[in-house]
Amino acid sequence: MDTVKQRQVQNQELEEVSVRFCGDSGDGMQLVGTQFTNASAIFGNDVSTFPDFPAEIRAPAGTLAGVSGFQINFSSHDIHTPGDRVNALIAMNPAALKTNVKDVETGGIVIVNEDAFDKSDLQKAGYAVNPLDDGSLSKYQLYRVPIEKLNADALKDIAGEIGAKSVGRCKNFFALGIAAWLYNRPLQPTLDWINGKFGSKPTIADANTRALKAGYYYGETAELFPTRYKVAKAKLTPGKYRKITGNEALALGLVTAADLAQTPLLYASYPITPASDILHMLSGYKNYGIKTFQAEDEIAAVTAAIGASFAGVIGVTGTSGPGMALKTEALGLAVMTELPLVCVDVQRGGPSTGLPTKTEQADLLQAVVGRNGECPLCVIAARSPGDCFDMAIWAVRIATRFMVPVILLTDGYIGNGAEPWILPDPSKFEKIKINHPEKAENGDFHAYARDEFLARPWAVPGTKGLEHRIGGLEKENITGHISYDPQNHQFMIDLRAQKVANIAKILPPLEVDGPQSGDLLVLGWGGTYGSIYSAAERARAMGYNISNAHLQFMNPFPSNLGDVLKKFKKVLIPELNSGQLRKLIRAEFLIDAIGFNKVQGKPFLIAELLEKIIQHSEKR
Amino acid sequence: MDTVKQRQVQNQELEEVSVRFCGDSGDGMQLVGTQFTNASAIFGNDVSTFPDFPAEIRAPAGTLAGVSGFQINFSSHDIHTPGDRVNALIAMNPAALKTNVKDVETGGIVIVNEDAFDKSDLQKAGYAVNPLDDGSLSKYQLYRVPIEKLNADALKDIAGEIGAKSVGRCKNFFALGIAAWLYNRPLQPTLDWINGKFGSKPTIADANTRALKAGYYYGETAELFPTRYKVAKAKLTPGKYRKITGNEALALGLVTAADLAQTPLLYASYPITPASDILHMLSGYKNYGIKTFQAEDEIAAVTAAIGASFAGVIGVTGTSGPGMALKTEALGLAVMTELPLVCVDVQRGGPSTGLPTKTEQADLLQAVVGRNGECPLCVIAARSPGDCFDMAIWAVRIATRFMVPVILLTDGYIGNGAEPWILPDPSKFEKIKINHPEKAENGDFHAYARDEFLARPWAVPGTKGLEHRIGGLEKENITGHISYDPQNHQFMIDLRAQKVANIAKILPPLEVDGPQSGDLLVLGWGGTYGSIYSAAERARAMGYNISNAHLQFMNPFPSNLGDVLKKFKKVLIPELNSGQLRKLIRAEFLIDAIGFNKVQGKPFLIAELLEKIIQHSEKR
Amino acid sequence: MHTDGSLPVLTAKDFTTDQDVRWCPGCGDYSILAQVKKVLPTLGIPREKFVFVSGIGCSSRFPYYVETYGVHSIHGRAPAVATGIKAARPDLSVWVATGDGDGLSIGGNHLIHAIRRNVDMKILLFNNRIYGLTKGQYSPTSELGKKTKSSPFGTVDLPLNPITLSIGAEATFIARTLDADPKHMEYVIRRAAEHKGAAFMEIYQNCNVFNDGAFEYATVKDMRPDTTLYLEHGKPMIFGKNRDKGIRLNGLSPEIVQLGNGITEDDLLFHDEKMEEPTLAMMLARMRHPEFPEPMGVFRAVSHPTFDDLLTKQVDAATAKLGRGRLADLYDDGETWTVE
């Protein structure tokens, strides 16, 4: 790198850049996207990323359905989303160009792998004429790079050794090299990664290294780009950082919670997109006291987790929409048996199988009220990738403190999306106090006795003298015996509701960003935090005197929610559904909350939120 | 009967009487209750009944858990509930007395089978001293009848032939005889029934006949009762009547709908209390074009019904709470594939296994919003046993007209409860128009083309040229191809919602009983109609200027609901849940509806409703 | 524990709860309860280490009547709940009580998966060939053509055979017994308790209310010797009131032969419950009344690794190799960078 002679190009400073790599699923776009992100993070920018997979494993190469993309936003200030508009697009084939170019800003950079624009590729992408030639891309800065040929040239010395196929596979690193040059990204982190990854296959490591450097040098020498960009380091809280996705953070949060509780944890799950990564991660933590059970289906997963909870272990299950639907009946059992259970729902596009790889927030009402009978439980929602860590700990804390099932909602966007995460100091966390009674008070053990929060004792098998039986039939309070008594039923219905309501007592109050009262409050929940926060900040920067608040606790709500709402004339609730939180807020507080709803399998753009906010505000 | 010499007893005319038979599950209380009802109905009274089973098959004889009861309300005017308070209780053992006597009105009649009050029976019922002797029943007219002994005496001639056990089994008919005498019920219908039932076992028929008559004569001759009661015939709409339970009516409604649609029907179900009787009935209608499939579980049941609908047959499934929870995921498939499916939920006490034999209305929110993703479907609710017939036809009509799944909610109370039902004239029903397209318009068949209500065509396998594939992934409008396009997803989310909203266009408007505007509207839904209507009528009779309305269409609501609500200052919503309709109404119309909620596994008493209504009204 | 370190001697009474037993008088379930309570105290396991798990059905009320830990879960899910318990706490002795509806209809999948994983649990399948609790619909083991509340014209569903199904799932322990023979049931339950792995027991149970006499041929004492075949490991298959009939192999099929007339015990099939191949077990499982006497006893008892053992070993191995994980290391994984 240091051997590269600097050519005289303009060097422009930018605050924030959003780059998207896209190509066929087989083209390794997720990989180079990740490498670009790591380099940016290590360089010192704030970053936020979002990968966008096709629903098919591998749709036919070159087709629209097979396009895979990875977007990185990196900046010199705090950012919370992968960026609305793409500043630079790297497209490896016509299909990738077609599906992605509409997200590029006017005047933005479009780098295409020219070699992939032959007739058959164009046809597969549904282009009648070559878009590189017909002027349709004139509003962008189009760069046609014969990436395949250049890559092959760069590797021709070792082509004999590794074969043409392996040579071709390196073209993503060539593209990465170009982007790295264009945005002044350090190559070292990627070189380190290559060496680590292909250590045992030195020729492959060599090939990828050559491709990467060739791309970088190409940027330098080809005199293609008039300008090169710099994004300064961000002023971030000092500390040691890593990049983390929501699913990773959630897994780490669960391990942490188990440690804080000094209690083992069993994660029982059935694979489903986009929740499977939690299972994948946790299955590698056997030495952390974590067991995983890949069940035969979601019902077996949740009931096994219930069994584990009964046995005194933290029972956790995780899934997404259709799997969540299947767990409905068993969640009722957990409510009736008052066992601590955590159920993670990484929401995806619905209804039914829906859009498996796309994001959505449409399982909220199912989580809050979607069970037979009056069946209250706790529902919480993470608001960002890193927040999944904190909310996982909250979930275990609430479940074990109140002896209640907790549904933790995340979504495909924050589950797969990544942001920098400052490594926490485990010694700073508040412990989770677990109390397994060891003997009966005054001789008689009562499985449904109550503490000050109405929690019942978590007595576990193996404890002499506390033998007891629980199940799904209505229970008599205190004794836990089956009871068909009408008054007891009413009492228990109310008690279970009150117990969930009591959770609010230990929750932090809802905080408002911006003025604490006024005309407009933008109220969000869950994974839309980044976009809403950014839009609200911008609106305030533009002089709009608006506020925003974001719910992480959905049932019960934080106790000050009603008071907060009363302080604003209008409440705008943006959601990636048709208005589910809005329904709950209207029913509870009788305020005419306005909905802003988008159900397109995609996160909010900051711009569209901003527009909506402005529409409902008056400039001060 | 005509041979009985009339003794000189006082004969008192009553308007309405509620009698309850109770005893051990093995005592045949359901049977004599039914016989008493039939006799009353045939005599010409209006009747309403409610059986109350124990949850256990047969709890140990003589225990509280084993008590089975059957209540009949019969009157000389229109009635809609089995009655709040019991005027006469027939208790066959101490356990039955203990669990039921609290429902008897002060000064009411309590007839006990004295022979069953020995030490061990008293103990099993948890009586320390004999309640017949300790004065605890002094506020009732207590009649101690040695029923077992008298019955045995009456049958002694044939005891040798049929055995002591069979003799003992007849004691319920002896008790029935007493009640029949007391309330001037005709014996003939029961005698006819005995002959029909035991035709092939003449000695058994004889034994039961003797017991019945002996009980009747006992009333006549024992001079125990100072008064005998009469309840005049009711002025009912002329016509031929039968007694019908909600489950029976629902089954008949489905058969009728299939006939009106000239389309076969498949009922796929998994047994569950209190819905199983629908399966039992329909399985006997093979010669009506009805097939039944007892599936391996509820998921198989609903998916088999979906398969049947795809194949061009009316697919219906039915269950109760826990089974409903299991069908959640598959209902989403029906929404996405836009197939006509009817799903019956006979609600029972929850959450979880809950109170399997008790009634509740707590599955409403699950039905309306309890699925993953935005997953709208139609929800309707029957309001009385007979109404289950009409609502079943509505369900099929809506499902096939709009190509949409319909959830039909009933409950254990109206499912098992019975009322007189006038035999309808099938030729008067509006036909259900089914249109299976037979060829593609202009060559190309589009599985997701739309008609004026947004329904898609119901093309069925076997039709040449209409071959198509559907499934749970998001569909492109018109073509029905899989689509991951964001705009299409939003479009389809909105379209599915609009299609369900369109159903309101064919629904009858909500009707208001009493003044059409004013201070207080009592708004109910589903199986509470009888109690609410009766309470409202009484309140009006007492001079309270209040109104009531009852929803049968829960999603969408009738189009005039908003207008109706606006005309009243207060809206009171009584529900057998913790406020589910109330939540929907508040969210939709932002009115501060007041809830009156009871979750005790039991229907509302007219009196408690009346009290609540008065509390919220001003006398005019 | 006693001061000398030995376990206290328990009796059936120690396993009796304060709950009224709520089965119909005369129900076969009582007999099963009695035998289980007889075996439990003899296993050398402290009472508090047992867990009974059930689904929903008459049979599934079982846990309420055994004074130890219990979960009366939801319909069909007992094997999954039990798997969770055993995975979480391999030290517990986990038992499942289920019915032919609970275990074979709605719960069939969990049953076969618990069996194929060889999770160490004892499964008591109460087969009464009917749905008892819901008052008399046919079950997956009801005979073809049976008339019940939900099949007034007779069923059109060919039944499942619980034993062949468990063989199909490659169960390591398979047995059959019946409510009417308490001694034999006690023996079978004890054998299951001693087996390491999933132990599947089919128990013929009379529902005298909704399906009375379903197994009359096997329960009436007089008929039993001719209609059943009591299996004994290593012994020839002899049956009949006079113990004069036997089962002989004819090709790959069993046939009934009369002993004597040149046919001796040595010509008969000898039972081998330890055979790795389930061929013999399969043959026995398919022997059905009235063509054959129905085998009772242990069809198969082989030793395979259990799910819970393998899981424990994996955790131990990972911990031995990687050390007990520390949170700080967990976080500090993959690429990191430091902001000053």
Add this chain to the structure above:
Amino acid sequence: MHTDGSLPVLTAKDFTTDQDVRWCPGCGDYSILAQVKKVLPTLGIPREKFVFVSGIGCSSRFPYYVETYGVHSIHGRAPAVATGIKAARPDLSVWVATGDGDGLSIGGNHLIHAIRRNVDMKILLFNNRIYGLTKGQYSPTSELGKKTKSSPFGTVDLPLNPITLSIGAEATFIARTLDADPKHMEYVIRRAAEHKGAAFMEIYQNCNVFNDGAFEYATVKDMRPDTTLYLEHGKPMIFGKNRDKGIRLNGLSPEIVQLGNGITEDDLLFHDEKMEEPTLAMMLARMRHPEFPEPMGVFRAVSHPTFDDLLTKQVDAATAKLGRGRLADLYDDGETWTVE
């Protein structure tokens, strides 16, 4: 139909949809699709009478690629959907496409119930021993100890054997074939199509992305003769490149013998797919690589009444006996009374 009343002659092309096939290049699914499309036109069934039903998985995309009626249902439920279709419309030819996860994990129960009821449907189980669509977790057929995304330390779950399971459910038609042998697959699919009742086919299918070479031993042409045993009804069980090895019965277990040296074909086991007892099928099902060559072909093909036939007959009998029901009679049932 043609004017002469004969069916139009269809070809594989008539069964090709306008949808792009979205499997990975090289996936074994293509071969299965090709063979199915080859067999369908030859069955004498009009194209519009077929229905393909699937669950979720790579394999379950199958219906989109066959130009007839199809339901891509939800995960694991295809056999139940298919049962509903067949119960409603016995005139249709119903096919199920499922995977080892879809059909044996979440959908195991529906599969065994469709099989035991003998519902007339053809079940294509694509066994690739992995979850393809969700990108590489182990499935119920994955080998013990297999390392996958969800089992970085290797699985602790003993696998299910699809053939023994279907035998346990007493399937009337059971076969196995593999993607690498199109001719044989075509034969098996045709046999299944011709079978009346539930026809269960396990198809070894290579997932070249997440579990490449899972069946390499059987698919590599060179190795196949020694690692597989092609079953032929009534023929001795011979295999090997030189067709010099055979399977002989040793007690109740199979053993491999070298032909020659006094051992002739007559000493070998002869395949009998029509044997009512599934003992032989069971023995064959348990023969696994590398100890044995794995049998390919029809394990079992016996004739039992089908669910749909019995149901139709019941409806017909009821109608014949009671007459086609009229609504007025339906209402006027039991006790009635008249109010004037």
